[in-house]
Amino acid sequence: MIIFLLPKSSKKFLSDNIPELSLTEISDNKPLFNYISFFTQISPDLISGVSKALIYDDNKEYNNNVGERYKKYILNQEIYKLFINNCKGLKLFYWDTSHPLFKYQGATTCFSQLCTLKINLIFVTIGNLFDMIQICQNIKHLEVTNCNKNIEGLVDFINIQRNLQSLCIDFLAKEKLHFSIFRPLNDIIMKKASTLKKFTVRPFIRLLSPKILTSLINLQHLEIISDADFTLILGGSTMEVWDEYLSIASFPNLQYLEIYFNTDLFFTKDYMLIEKSNGNILEINIRREKLHDPIYTKILIITISKCCPKIKKLTINIEPENFEDLKEIFLNCTQLEMMSLSLDSEEHNGDKLLEIILDYSPETLREYSFFKKENSIFTTKGLEKFFENWKK
Structure with missing residues (x-):
């Protein structure tokens, strides 16, 4: 259908460069709207x-040679031109x-009303970012992926935005990077x-300064993801x-x-953010791999039970020593709808955990899951009893 909307100039250009398309033979009659x-x-x-769909045959293996890449490039070019010339007010790109x-x-x-933008910096050049600055100055939600040392244009683009409300920085490090490169960011x-x-x-949090945290006075949503090699980062703040x-x-609106x-490496004081959230938290997802720390887990569970009366979704690590502590969450967090527990220890008595969920979870809890890397910790008898009596 889209090829019928292509202008004559695009059809001729593509037919000249990709003869197998034969676009000039297609009727000039466009769709009704x-x-x-x-x-x-x-x-x-x-x-x-x-x-x-236009250029590749399902029965033909795709060859990623120069000729095929060129065909794909110019075809994408003409399709982008078609969309940009016809879309009168994109909101997300x-x-x-x-x-x-x-x-x-x-x-x-096309782009002047854009409010949500995701940029892959592997492809976007400084020159292209400069062009974008001239048009897009009211972005509310910005996500930057593959953010590396070439950030000059990105800094200018963020600076020009009048009402930026959401920012995601996804770093890319294929070689060692020094913290100082990202000081302008x-x-x-x-x-x-x-x-x-x-x-x-994510995933290299040490490329940013933790001082940023104290400036986020109106924050409602915070994600800190660290799952990459810290040895690639030189300088910067320690954990x-x-x-x-x-x-x-302090994020009172979190x-x-x-x-x-x-x-x-991991945080030990993140629970303090929960203490200062004024009871507004609706969802918590705190997971740490390669760690068995029942003392921290107990502090986290007790903090959630005391400070999160409105919480609806919860994902945390759980240790055998903390099964009983879960009762506090169930008794105090009466709006809980979903719970996901990461079970890392080999010493779990899973049937005991099922009994606590069965006896103490609130009526609102309807979805639950368990993460376990190896064998199940539940017996067949324990599971049968649980499902037979669930929400009777």
């Missing part, structure tokens, strides 16, 4: 899906291409921090310093908290 004008978002999957999109006809009209995040309601950083800033930071570590 231009459905592309109703699009509010464009994803790279949509563009690549259209090009693959995933920028995952090196095409100079903001130089295409209709770019100003730290500075601009600090400058914009007061308007941010959602903040996500102990991050921990101290977590104990200082509703969602996710902290995940898949390294030998």
